[in-house]
Amino acid sequence: MEQQSKALARITSVETAAERTAGTTGGGEDLAVLAPAAAAALNLLADAVRRGGADHDDIVQALKAARVHEAFAAVFDAASERVMDAADDPYDFDVRLHADNLAGAAGDVRRAFEWL
Numbered sequence: 001m002e003q004q005s006k007a008l009a010r011i012t013s014v015e016t017a018a019e020r021t022a023g024t025t026g027g028g029e030d031l032a033v034l035a036p037a038a039a040a041a042l043n044l045l046a047d048a049v050r051r052g053g054a055d056h057d058d059i060v061q062a063l064k065a066a067r068v069h070e071a072f073a074a075v076f077d078a079a080s081e082r083v084m085d086a087a088d089d090p091y092d093f094d095v096r097l098h099a100d101n102l103a104g105a106a107g108d109v110r111r112a113f114e115w116l
Contacts, residue, residue, distance in 0.1 A: 038075075060116045069113040076106035 045068075049059055063069070080102035087095040 064113060064116070069109050073106040073109040076102045076109065080106070 054062070080099045083095060083099040083102065084090060087099075089095070
């Protein structure tokens with residue numbers, strides 16, 4: 001009888017077409033390359049979960065062990081910090097609201113994993 005691996009996936013890196021052809025990017029181009037790469041990695045993970053034989057607890061534990069939630073929340077934290085760093089007036093209500101919403105999204109991601 002053929003045995004199926006219980007491992008979801010082991011992704012050590014994701015290289016986009018832009019990186020293969022242009023090498024490393026700098027400045028504002030980083031997000032244009034890295035955001036699609038991050039989405040591709042998460043889609044690969046979702047596909048591995050769909051096709052794998054792991055149960056709910058195995059999936060949750062693998063995601064927690066990899067600290068996927070912390071990595072995703074760190075993106076929102078960094079965006080919140082960037083909004084405040086770029087602000088001309090740190091007391092501007094609209095800027096502060098935008099930064100607070102991003103920081104709140106980071107907290108929501110972390111709290112979602114506490115409930116799993």
